[in-house]
Ligand SMILES: Nc1nc2c([nH]c(=O)n2[C@@H]2O[C@H](COP(=O)(O)OP(=O)(O)OP(=O)(O)O)[C@@H](O)[C@H]2O)c(=O)[nH]1
């Protein structure tokens with residue numbers, strides 16, 4: 001019997017972000033190896049019995065001559081190449097000593113975040129690029145009947161909480177009122193270099209040139225293909241494995257997954273809890289924000305179980 005068993009390879013890789021958070025360090029794979037000539041996040045295969053972080057420390061010492069002093073999980077991506085199943089275990093490096101250089105003769109370069117999309121990477125890397133570009137906190141706007149007070153609340157979150165990713169959720173507003181609010185929200189977000197996603201019909205982007213669309217889980221399940229351009233951000237609300245799979249089919253850039261905890265707004269829905277959440281995130285293949293009773297103090301825990309961070313209305317809507 002001819003059974004082809006693919007090799008399983010566990011790779012640890014580093015997203016080393018510059019102190020001003022504007023650049024990330026890339027290395028170029030030598031032309032002689034697989035995926036040669038493509039750019040990558042420095043790292044390599046774990047040795048037997050090594051943990052991800054141990055392997056990462058060894059690889060960065062070997063490849064770049066730096067010693068990692070502080071790192072946090074960023075994203076785990078499973079990918080099937082024709083010859084192997086690979087787990088890319090990516091860490092965000094917050095602190096290190098030494099000046100990185102290509103110790104194995106490879107090109108090494110600091111690349112501005114907005115230029116990342118111009119670099120050729122191996123096929124598995126798209127979710128990693130998304131994760132590198134996204135913050136750990138996702139603000140979902142809450143209720144506010146008064147437009148001036150709405151603006152004040154949004155600006156407070158941008159200014160005081162440092163929010164850089166916003167979903168404009170306002171189910172109570174009619175189309176014209178939503179558009180008017182969206183235009184003002186976009187102008188505010190631009191001032192703070194924050195991204196704004198509109199929760200609604202993908203066609204809204206023709207009327208307000210926001211950064212993307214957030215799909216409700218219902219809209220997510222009703223679509224057959226990605227409804228907006230690749231250069232816009234597409235996110236979706238998910239609550240199950242089936243919805244996460246559909247988000248992957250549509251090519252969503254990231255999702256929220258809820259409810260992590262029971263919340264006053266959804267008292268009857270049974271919560272996922274961290275264990276089930278972690279199981280779902282492991283196979284999501286894209287950045288996932290934990291939603292449902294989350295505050296910014298949960299962000300580190302969310303990261304530790306594989307999430308991008310947390311999404312919340314209440315914690316940021318003061
Ligand atoms: N380091 C790294 N590897 C990646 C990335 N994306 C990706 O698909 N890979 C794949 O993961 C595997 C990593 O192996 P590697 O060649 O870096 O391994 P290594 O440093 O231990 O060297 P070795 O080949 O001498 O064992 C390769 O198949 C590579 O193509 C990435 O962003 N960084």
Ligand SMILES: [Mg+2]
Nearest residue numbers: 042043044045
């Ligand atoms: Mg390597």
